[in-house]
Amino acid sequence: MARDQAMGELTRFSVAMPEGLLMQFDELVARRGVAKNRSEVIRDLVRDALIRDEVDQVGAEVMGTLTIVYDHHASDVQETLHNIQHAHYGMIVTTSHVHIDEDMCLEVIILRGESTDVRIVADQIVGTKGVKHGGLVVTTVGQVL
Ligand code: NI
Numbered sequence: 001m002a003r004d005q006a007m008g009e010l011t012r013f014s015v016a017m018p019e020g021l022l023m024q025f026d027e028l029v030a031r032r033g034v035a036k037n038r039s040e041v042i043r044d045l046v047r048d049a050l051i052r053d054e055v056d057q058v059g060a061e062v063m064g065t066l067t068i069v070y071d072h073h074a075s076d077v078q079e080t081l082h083n084i085q086h087a088h089y090g091m092i093v094t095t096s097h098v099h100i101d102e103d104m105c106l107e108v109i110i111l112r113g114e115s116t117d118v119r120i121v122a123d124q125i126v127g128t129k130g131v132k133h134g135g136l137v138v139t140t141v142g143q144v145l
Helices: 002-006 019-031 038-055 075-087 115-126
Strands: 063-069 093-098 104-114 131-140
Touching: 019 075, 038 075, 038 131, 063 075, 063 115, 075 115, 115 131
Parallel strands: none
Antiparallel strands: 063 104, 063 131, 093 104
8 A cells, every 4th residue: 555655646548458358357356355446456466577577687686485395204304404594594584494294394484685596595495305395486675666
C-alpha cells in the first residue's frame, strides 16, 4: 500500500487480450481476495516481472531464501552443508533448521550478495549429496516501485 502511494499519479492505459485469457485473469483476481482488483493485480504482476528481470542482472545485489529438505542420516550431508555455509559466511544471513520427523530435516537459509554468487552457493547447497529437494527464491528491494 505504501509503495502504491509512493508511485504518485496513476496513469490509465487499456489492454487488449483474448476473452479466455481475461476470464482466467479475473479468476486469479478473485482468488487474490476482495482487496485486489484488476489494476492492483496487474501492478503486482508487472513488479514481479521487473524484480525477476532485475535480479537476473549480473552484479545485482539480491536477497535469496533457499529451502532444502534432507535426510540427516545420509553420509556427511550435515557436515558438507555446514562447510559450504562457513566457506561463504559473509553471504549467509541466517539459517533455520526444523526436524520434520525422525529422519528428515528442513532448512531455510537466507543469503545476500551478488546475484550470480547467491545462485552459485545455492546450487552448491542443493547439489549436495543427500539433499532431496531445494528451491531458491531471489528478491531485491532494488529500484522497482
Ligand atoms: Ni534435523
